[in-house]
Structures are given as C-alpha cells and as structure tokens.
Amino acid sequence: MSATFDLAQDLIRRPSVTPVDAGCQELIAQRLASLGFKAETFARNGTTNLWLRRGTARPNVTFAGHTDVVPTGPLEQWSSDPFQPTVRDGLLYGRGASDMKSSIAAFVVAAEEFVARHPRHAGSISLLITSDEEGPATDGTILVVEELVRRGEAIDCCIVGEPTSVERLGDTIKNGRRGSLSGKLVVEGVQGHVAYPQLARNPVHLLAPALAELAAEVWDHGNDYFPPTTFQVSNIKAGTGATNVIPGTCEVDFNLRFAPVSTAPRLQEQIETILRKHGLLFDLRWTVGARPFLTQRGSLVDAISHAIAAETGAAPELSTTGGTSDGRFIATMCEQVVEFGPPNATIHKIDECIRVADLEPLKDIYRRTLEQLLTR
Numbered sequence: 001m002s003a004t005f006d007l008a009q010d011l012i013r014r015p016s017v018t019p020v021d022a023g024c025q026e027l028i029a030q031r032l033a034s035l036g037f038k039a040e041t042f043a044r045n046g047t048t049n050l051w052l053r054r055g056t057a058r059p060n061v062t063f064a065g066h067t068d069v070v071p072t073g074p075l076e077q078w079s080s081d082p083f084q085p086t087v088r089d090g091l092l093y094g095r096g097a098s099d100m101k102s103s104i105a106a107f108v109v110a111a112e113e114f115v116a117r118h119p120r121h122a123g124s125i126s127l128l129i130t131s132d133e134e135g136p137a138t139d140g141t142i143l144v145v146e147e148l149v150r151r152g153e154a155i156d157c158c159i160v161g162e163p164t165s166v167e168r169l170g171d172t173i174k175n176g177r178r179g180s181l182s183g184k185l186v187v188e189g190v191q192g193h194v195a196y197p198q199l200a201r202n203p204v205h206l207l208a209p210a211l212a213e214l215a216a217e218v219w220d221h222g223n224d225y226f227p228p229t230t231f232q233v234s235n236i237k238a239g240t241g242a243t244n245v246i247p248g249t250c251e252v253d254f255n256l257r258f259a260p261v262s263t264a265p266r267l268q269e270q271i272e273t274i275l276r277k278h279g280l281l282f283d284l285r286w287t288v289g290a291r292p293f294l295t296q297r298g299s300l301v302d303a304i305s306h307a308i309a310a311e312t313g314a315a316p317e318l319s320t321t322g323g324t325s326d327g328r329f330i331a332t333m334c335e336q337v338v339e340f341g342p343p344n345a346t347i348h349k350i351d352e353c354i355r356v357a358d359l360e361p362l363k364d365i366y367r368r369t370l371e372q373l374l375t376r
Contacts, residue, residue, distance in 0.1 A: 055124030066133030103161030
C-alpha cells in the first residue's frame with residue numbers, strides 16, 4: 001500500500017522479543033546507508049543498539065525508538081500469528097504494530113523523503129534505536145547516551161516514537177514524564193502462635209496504621225504540566241502459609257510517580273519519617289527508576305504541533321501522564337524531548353494493531369517536523 005506500510009510489515013515479521021533485535025536494526029541501517037547515514041552499533045549483555053547519523057552540523061534532530069517488543073502471551077488467543085502481519089477491516093495486526101515498529105517505519109520513510117527533497121538540509125538527522133526498552137533498560141539507550149556524552153556529541157531535539165495518541169492520531173504529545181521511585185520495605189516483628197499474641201509482635205498489624213497514613217498522604221499538588229505525586233502499593237507478603245502462625249516479617253513493594261515539584265531524596269525522607277513515627281523496626285531499599293523531565297514550548301513542540309495540525313487538523317494536547325520511556329535517558333543530554341506516535345489502545349495486548357490509514361499521516365507528520373526544524 002505504501003513504503004511505510006511495507007516496512008512496518010517487514011519489521012513486525014521479525015520476532016524481536018526483548019532484548020532480541022532479530023535483524024531489525026540491520027535492515028534499517030542498510031536502508032538508510034545509501035542516503036549518507038553512518039551507522040554504529042553498540043552491543044552489551046545481549047542488547048543491540050544502533051546509532052545512525054547523517055551530517056555533522058547542529059542542530060541534530062534525533063528519532064529514538066525500540067525494535068524490541070513484549071512477549072506475545074498465549075498464542076492461541078491471537079486471531080492471527082503475532083509475527084505474521086495481517087490486515088483485517090483496515091487494521092494492521094501484529095506484535096509491535098503500535099509499540100513501536102510502525103513509528104520506526106514511518107520515521108525511516110520520512111527521513112528518506114525529506115533527504116530526497118532537501119539533500120543539503122541544515123544540521124543533522126540521527127536515529128537512536130535500541131532493543132532494550134521493553135526490558136530492564138540497563139544496556140540500551142542509556143549506553144548510547146553515555147557514549148555520546150563521552151565523545152561530546154550533542155542531541156538538540158529528540159522525537160521518541162512511543163504510541164502517545166489516545167482517541168485519534170495527533171491528539172496527544174508527551175512533553176515530559178514523571179519520575180519513578182520504588183521502595184522495598186521489610187517490617188520486623190516477632191513470629192509466634194496466633195493463640196498467644198502477647199508472646200509475638202505481628203508486623204502486619206504494626207504496619208497497617210503507617211500504611212494507611214502513607215496511602216492518604218498528599219505529597220505535592222503537581223503543577224501546570226504534572227499531576228500530583230502518587231503512592232501505590234504493588235505487593236504485600238507475610239506469613240508462612242499456615243493459618244495459626246503470626247508472621248515474623250512483612251514485606252511491601254511500593255512505587256511513587258512524582259512530579260518535578262518533589263525530589264526523590266525528599267520523598268524518601270518523608271516516608272522514612274512516617275515509618276519511624278509509628279515506631280516500626282524496618283529495612284527499606286530504594287530504587288530511583290527515572291527522574292522527571294519536561295520540555296517547555298519551543299522549537300520542537302511548535303514544529304511537531306504544526307505538523308500534526310497540517311496533517312490531521314488536530315490541536316494536540318501536551319501531556320506528561322503514563323509510565324516511563326527512554327526519553328528519561330535522552331533528557332539528561334537534550335533539552336527538547338517529546339514523544340509522539342500512533343494511538344496506544346492496543347499496546348502490549350493480544351491482537352495489538354494499528355489503523356492502516358494512520359501510517360501515511362504519521363510518516364508525513366515526522367517529515368513535516370524535519371522540514372520545520374532543518375530547512376529554515
């Protein structure tokens with residue numbers, strides 16, 4: 001149907017379950033080589049990363065994406081083979097169709113069209129593609145960013161091809177993300193028989209008032225771009241499995257998604273203060289999964305907003321909701337990072353799909369954005 005459609009299918013056919021790339025990056029590199037994109041591969045611990053760049057001047061406009069996909073889940077629940085792209089009723093089905101092989105295909109074809117029209121464009125175009133976004137994200141984009149920083153190579157504007165649209169293509173741009181702070185809490189008690197509670201200390205009972213206070217705490221009020229910080233318990237574990245034993249410990253996993261008006265150290269201090277106030281004996285291990293970032297309105301937000309309006313007629317909303325993305329790593333070296341891609345209603349689901357009719361407009365939005373940024 002189109003070059004974008006064909007390339008999206010070629011990528012979906014490759015079973016690149018994280019951290020496997022399954023040859024997707026090689027296909028992209030070979031395709032763009034004739035246009036002057038120089039390719040470098042960075043591999044570590046089974047993860048493959050591709051850095052492609054055309055030109056050496058600034059501004060350097062980068063597209064960031066991932067070729068890895070989440071596991072398929074039960075194959076018998078799919079209406080068709082998840083790695084055999086299939087079109088039904090105007091929808092392209094396959095694992096990665098929405099998250100995010102269609103975005104990669106759209107940007108590659110957009111770059112091809114842009115270079116054909118503007119072979120002597122200003123600045124540089126680059127692609128940062130990883131196979132470790134859906135996994136632990138320890139050997140992917142963060143590795144490439146570290147190498148770019150080490151050698152003094154800059155990224156001025158970055159478009160992450162995450163599926164951000166909600167109801168229709170173009171209705172939402174992510175111009176930032178909340179931070180992620182996780183805690184693993186172990187509260188100490190004294191194990192004993194349930195018939196003799198005076199000889200034991202039940203850590204579940206001891207923790208309950210503190211946990212209720214943590215759940216009700218107002219951490220901050222957010223700001224114009226971010227909702228208030230949230231606290232959520234994800235796992236609680238206690239007991240031996242026997243019904244007549246008071247547990248000796250209670251383990252709790254929790255997570256905070258925080259706005260920039262809070263910081264990880266301040267949130268850690270607040271939580272530990274509450275736990276100590278309730279007289280708990282505890283051990284608490286912290287993991288900062290992501291720090292928040294925000295891209296204010298400027299050349300990148302304006303360029304992609306104008307491109308969306310020109311192609312779809314939509315006035316996109318700027319949003320910072322949702323989980324983390326690799327944009328958090330790129331934001332450490334680049335002041336302007338946005339995420340934009342197709343509707344996200346089916347990502348990670350059985351029968352993941354994208355509207356075929358969205359593929360060409362998505363490509364044209366990426367191309368128009370390049371034109372806004374590199375041909376003035």
